[in-house]
Amino acid sequence: MASIKNLKKELVYTYGALLDECYIVQMVVPSIDAKEVETLCEDIENQYAQMAAAAGALKGKKEAAVALRKEFNASVDELVEKIQKLIEKK
Numbered sequence: 001m002a003s004i005k006n007l008k009k010e011l012v013y014t015y016g017a018l019l020d021e022c023y024i025v026q027m028v029v030p031s032i033d034a035k036e037v038e039t040l041c042e043d044i045e046n047q048y049a050q051m052a053a054a055a056g057a058l059k060g061k062k063e064a065a066v067a068l069r070k071e072f073n074a075s076v077d078e079l080v081e082k083i084q085k086l087i088e089k090k
Contacts, residue, residue: 004065008055011072015048018079025087032086040082047075 019041026037051072058064 003062004055004058004060007065007069007072008052011048011051011055014072014076015044015051018044018076018083021083025083029087032089036086036089040079040086043082044079047079051075 022037022041022044026032026034051068054068054071058068
């Protein structure tokens with residue numbers, strides 16, 4: 001159960017940090033299209049909602065928690081790549 005609790009905390013922290021990064025990029029690089037940043041932020045919020053719902057449904061199943069952790073890591077990697085592509089577009 002502790003690993004599921006830690007996973008839930010990590011979801012909040014990580015997706016929040018990604019949102020912060022989007023807003024910082026928007027402030028630092030004014031040539032970036034605000035609509036693209038907004039779309040990316042919505043994508044981050046949707047990914048968080050999906051992961052939080054899945055984490056809430058785990059109920060102590062270790063195998064499911066491991067699979068969700070892998071899905072979470074893949075999701076974060078994908079979002080980081082999107083942020084990097086957004087920066088490179090400038």
